[in-house]
Amino acid sequence: MDVEAKRIMALSISKLYSLRTQRGGLKLHRSLLLSMTMRAARDIYHTAQLLRDAEEEQVVPCAPDAAPEEPMEISKDSPQTLTPKEVAMKPQETVEEDKENRCASERHSRKRRGKTALETDFLPLKKAKMETDEEKQHLQGEVLRTNNGNSCRQAETLTAFPTNRTIVAC
């Protein structure tokens, strides 16, 4: 199931990228459907990954009830913690034609690098995989660089990053 989810996610992302170069301008309907499918696949994939990580961490099941509870809590939280990240990611997935949102996407242009680094795992082949440590450092670097307190929206992304690191660490 999560293999399928990962494949669909990678497929969706590459389709979203190729949409931007198509003749006639960005098709809003198509990009909306693609990003919805991508997010659904990503949620499944992340949930599956969290469950797997949680299982790997179970060394001694001293309290048999406690162990299954942990992954449950995390997976319950993940949709919520993903939401601010989603919010931050969405402007990159739907290229805004409106002027009022253009500034927002420009401000996120730096963040785009971070996001790509996060998803190199899922993009087909081309980019070299970054190790988890490097990834964390890179993200931390991003946080420091963009932490200039200019916009509240960036603050949202900042809160998303620590949560993400929490997931990776656990």
Place this chain on the structure above:
Amino acid sequence: MAGAGGGGNDVQWCFSQVKGAIDDDVAEADIISTVEFNHSGELLATGDKGGRVVIFQQETENKSQPQCRSEYNVYSTFQSHEPEFDYLKSLEIEEKINKIRWLPQKNAAQFLLSTNDKTIKLWKISERDKRPEGYNLKEEDGRYRDAATITTLRVPVFRPMDLMVEASPRRVFVNGHTYHINSISVNSDNETYLSADDLRINLWHLEITDRSFNVVDIKPANMEELTEVITATEFHPHQCNTFVYSSSKGTIRLCDMRASALCDKHSKLFEEPEDPSNRSFFSEIISSISDVKFSHNGRYMMTRDYLSVKIWDLNMENRPVETYQVHEYLRSKLCSLYENDCIFDKFECCWNGNDSVVMTGSYNNFFRMLDRSQRRDVTLEASRESCKPRQVLKPRRVCAGGKRKKDEISVDSLDFNKKILHTAWHPQENIIAVATTNNLYIFQEKMN
């Protein structure tokens, strides 16, 4: 032909004509993007990706030979839209004709609206079969005569000439839409029309090009909160205050323009609860409505989503009264169809003249006739192999799995590049126009 436009499976369909190039190498500009009969059915218009409109006219029937079918021949061809470039946004605007809608005929001339992604145009199509001859000051070729040679005075007269059909743009409606226009619909008042893009619907007056009223706006304040877009809109055939619009979430909203100027709040919301057993990654995509059409009598409306056609009673909002599966065998193939982008194909649908049968397209150049009154359906194919005059079309069957019977075609053998997205039904007779990628097929009811 006295046909009432009725009958579905009692009707046997025969090949009548095919228009377009024969070779398999399809030029992109020739891809047909819309097909529409006018209100009398005498004229049939097609629009293509190259921005051209071709109008066919039905020959006047030969009364002495009732079995002789009236054929459609080219009446007029013109370039409706050209590719444009929006310099401000650095975007190319495609010339592809998204929709054509005819206006009811008021005088000798015919009028139609054609639209691409951004601009709607009103075209006047008129005939000229006489021309004035015998001017005093000009020669017949237009050169001015030497005044000294003019010794007599004569009255110019009209003389017959070869029929010439002229198309001229009478109105150009620009700058009404930020997003891509997906549909237009002429009001029954014959004065106004709607145009819809992904997020907004505008009401125009046919005479006024420099402004329009925005009647629906679903753009959220924060684009990140966008969850659905408008996919089609249509005016009610008789009530000039009522229109519907469909969404990418599978809902249809009916709006009454008498209720308020801005129709963001719907009068009715048509929505069927999702079947949880069918839930998949692609549920959102396949529930997106690609077309909505009122029945001729105005009591029902039909919607097309990726796998089915639904008929709704305007008085019942919680579920459709009829649901027809177009190609249910594709449900297990959604992932592959997502990969090759076919899952995003927007199929249209249409009613026959007396609302007893509906038609929609599928893949492999198949199209489906769904008989509401007899609860039967048939799959037919538009193919060059069934092109003999008056050749009866044989029903086709698709084998979903397991043992393939003789004459059946398996799902894996279907050609997903051969899709029928656009179909039209003559308003009164059993004549249908079916567009494959670059060919237009005309089928008629078999006459005995």
